[in-house]
Amino acid sequence: MGLTGLFLISFLVVHASINACIWFNDGGETFTFYAHFMGTNTIVHFIEAGLFAGLILHIVDGLLLWKQNRDARPVQYAYNNPGKNSTWYSRSMAVLGTLILLFLVIHLYDFWAPNRVEYVTTGEEKDLFQMMQERFESLPIVLLYCAGCFSLFWHLLHGFKSAFQSLGLNHSKYNKAVEVAGIAFSIIVPAVFALMPISMYFHLVH
Numbered sequence: 189m190g191l192t193g194l195f196l197i198s199f200l201v202v203h204a205s206i207n208a209c210i211w212f213n214d215g216g217e218t219f220t221f222y223a224h225f226m227g228t229n230t231i232v233h234f235i236e237a238g239l240f241a242g243l244i245l246h247i248v249d250g251l252l253l254w255k256q257n258r259d260a261r262p263v264q265y266a267y268n269n270p271g272k273n274s275t276w277y278s279r280s281m282a283v284l285g286t287l288i289l290l291f292l293v294i295h296l297y298d299f300w301a302p303n304r305v306e307y308v309t310t311g312e313e314k315d316l317f318q319m320m321q322e323r324f325e326s327l328p329i330v331l332l333y334c335a336g337c338f339s340l341f342w343h344l345l346h347g348f349k350s351a352f353q354s355l356g357l358n359h360s361k362y363n364k365a366v367e368v369a370g371i372a373f374s375i376i377v378p379a380v381f382a383l384m385p386i387s388m389y390f391h392l393v394h
């Protein structure tokens with residue numbers, strides 16, 4: 189979980205950084221330049237295959253862990269104070285992960301799938317900047333993307349520091365720093381993502 193999680197976290201950084209280029213307000217020129225490189229470079233295509241493999245591994249691993257936890261205690265404790273022993277979001281990683289997966293299916297159907305179909309059939313790419321502008325004209329879609337980012341925030345809030353712990357990268361000296369970095373990351377990255385549909389909806393991007 190930790191390894192695939194950190195890999196997916198690194199993808200989020202790249203994805204958010206490239207998408208943030210929409211805020212140059214240059215008609216999507218800088219964004220399209222980098223998106224085009226990512227969409228057409230052969231090495232990136234291999235990394236993309238690794239990304240989807242990593243995503244599937246992360247989901248399968250998560251489901252196995254969830255089952256293991258459930259089977260480890262088929263009979264519940266007579267007295268269990270979950271609110272005191274753990275956070276609700278750490279106990280809800282499977283639900284949060286499923287919400288993110290639902291968001292991802294819609295998200296890939298919105299942008300990635302049509303762009304890849306276009307590329308394979310015509311050798312040309314779609315105008316992703318224009319597609320985003322059109323997609324984010326719709327308030328329900330903007331709200332759905334914000335909900336996806338909100339689920340991602342909670343999922344990362346537990347996942348970021350857990351990844352370090354799972355990999356044995358926890359040391360009393362650095363635990364606090366990892367926790368603070370995790371909180372900052374969990375807020376900043378989903379917020380940056382959520383601001384994309386929001387700023388496009390309000391026509392602040394052109």
Ligand code: HEM
Binds near residue numbers: 296303304340382
């Ligand atoms: C909310 C703002 C977001 C916007 C505007 C956005 C936009 C895009 C666009 C335009 C693409 C197509 C790229 C291409 O076809 O080359 C894409 C791909 C993708 N996005 Fe997002 N995205 C957002 C958030 C997210 C989030 C939060 C996640 C993950 C939880 C995510 C995961 C992905 C994945 C896995 C792909 C396919 C990767 C690939 O191109 O290989 N996106 N996104």
